[in-house]
Amino acid sequence: MKVLIATVKPFAPAAVEGIKKELEGAGHQVVLLEKYGSEAELLSAVSDADAMIVRSDKVTKDVLNAAKNLKIVVRAGAGYDSIDTAYAKEKGVVVENTPGQNSNAVAELVFGLLVYAVRNFYNGKAGTELKGKRLGILAFGNVGRNVARIAKGFGMEVSAFDEFVPADKIEAQGVHAAKSRDDLFETNDIVSLHIPATAETRQSINYDVVNKLPKNGILINTARKEVIDEPGLLKLLAERTDLKYITDIKPDADADFQKFEGRYFSTPKKMGAQTAEANINAGIAAARQINAFFKDGDTKFQVNK
Structure with missing residues (x-):
């Protein structure tokens, strides 16, 4: 053949x-x-x-x-x-x-990006630590489980939600099972996306969803560009100057996101794998x-x- x-x-x-x-x-x-x-x-x-x-x-x-x-x-x-x-x-x-x-590679990238973000992109100013922060993982597949494993090493409080994974399976991994996607966003300082791009998930991470993040929240996307409602997220970042968006998938509206200096970062190319x-x-x-x-x-x- x-x-x-x-x-x-x-x-x-x-x-x-x-x-x-x-x-x-x-x-x-x-x-x-x-x-x-x-x-x-x-x-x-x-x-x-x-x-x-x-x-x-x-x-x-x-x-x-x-x-x-x-x-x-x-x-x-x-x-x-x-x-x-x-x-x-x-x-x-x-x-x-x-x-x-590729799951471990993507999971390690999540934390490379997160450390960069919480240390203010190494601009010389004091940042924060990941220890003690609450991390929410949206989708608990191979990558999500690896993210949870590494997060525990940082001393983070870890939650996850996946509509296809029963709560008891998540809890068995030593991870708190959030009741819903909205609950995950409302109760975590950082949310890491690991959902595929499907008819149901495309542009599902929108203004209303991300706005549920607490003050100084961080959204990190190493999944797919298509799951983000870019106009909605841009509107929210303009209104909430406490939020950060970190990704390894350059948005279509990258030039518009670049205006949020110190609160947005994208790698030039997709780097997960x-x-x-x-x-x-x-x-x-x-x-x-x-x-x-x-x-x-x-x-x-x-x-x-």
Whole structure:
């Protein structure tokens, strides 16, 4: 089988080597397409591929239509909103992700950003400490659980809410289970977002929700840009000069957010999974899932059933 690795943002060389070792060891042919500049390049490369590994690359209807032999696409990472999963299902193409492989990297980034924020972006003025602060985690999946683990090391009081995770499961991790999303915002100094971008969550973090944060509250988003109602958040930041917004996903209205100097920070590019370890883990997991699919028909991580 021909497996295409299509990555605008390439894997680390060690990851590519590991992916090739897994796939070629199972008898597959590997084709590498890195830093491509247009969809046309991708359409050409995928035309005879049986399988595909991507990162944040967009797998659109046009890509799926061009891929006549495609049977499986694996997103090396957790989020898969860049893939048209519904159309892939129509075409009989399995879409998988690699949950958990990037979770520690994202969780560590949360605290790198938080320390930077509470120390006033290292501007020389006295800041505050995380110890004793109340941290709310919205969604308690792989990343959320890792955030909770690290927060305890900082001596923080940790709460979480996830409508798909029962309260007793959250409490079993030594984390307080908030009654609702609103309760989470009302009772925590900092709220960290780890929700996916779905029809239900897009722009759900809006003016009214964020306004429930107590005085000097911090919203941190290492999830998805689409979950933020940007006009609403901009309006709130203008009204409440005590709030901070920290993210590794540059908003569409970045120039407008930049006006809130000392209360807003965004990394130039999405950084959650940008570690050597996460890069390698996610890539090799994707390769192994493709091997399992072709060998045994394994679709354990399918997201478009």
